[in-house]
Amino acid sequence: GQQVMQIPQYQHVQEGEDFTTYCNSSTTLSNIQWYKQRPGGHPVFLIQLVKSGEVKKQKRLTFQFGEAKKNSSLHITATQTTDVGTYFCAGRGFGNEKLTFGTGTRLTIIP
């Protein structure tokens, strides 16, 4: 079945440093979504990427979808304490209802 892995599993950064999490799927995806889960909270949708090579920005967050539509990345510039949480990618295959979540990257910020 489809598997979606993320690296790193954990990342500790000093406030102000950049952060990147990488997402890799075992199969080609029709689209990929990113979610953020704050500590003690629930996953909340951030963005969706559909096209090969697509890049989208949300303020300090930059999302990329790979050319082969099997990988994606999320980059945060100049992290802030509000960025703390677990970031999940979630991929959907073609003709497939199921959204498979990645293993998540837990970001902690050292003030």
Place this chain on the structure above:
Amino acid sequence: DTAVSQTPKYLVTQMGNDKSIKCEQNLGHDTMYWYKQDSKKFLKIMFSYNNKELIINETVPNRFSPKSPDKAHLNLHINSLELGDSAVYFCASGRAGDSGNTIYFGEGSWLTVV
């Protein structure tokens, strides 16, 4: 006003008991899901219902039985609870047939089996 609401939020129970978690969504979505998140934060789909019909059933022990009385509700009943069932259970909803549909999660139900 909560879009996806689930109850109870916290549940502590003994091994062998049977318990239920209820979920309701007011977003007008036709698809609802149950996800399990373990202590390592892995988020795994358990079930998906579309218009009260089961469409996804992952490898889950048959002690877990979902029930969807209507498309706005998806409840989860767990029989003979085991220690390994301790986790956070998230209900979620979305629109079927839309390959880009966003999933909206409830706040989670923290289940602890002792």
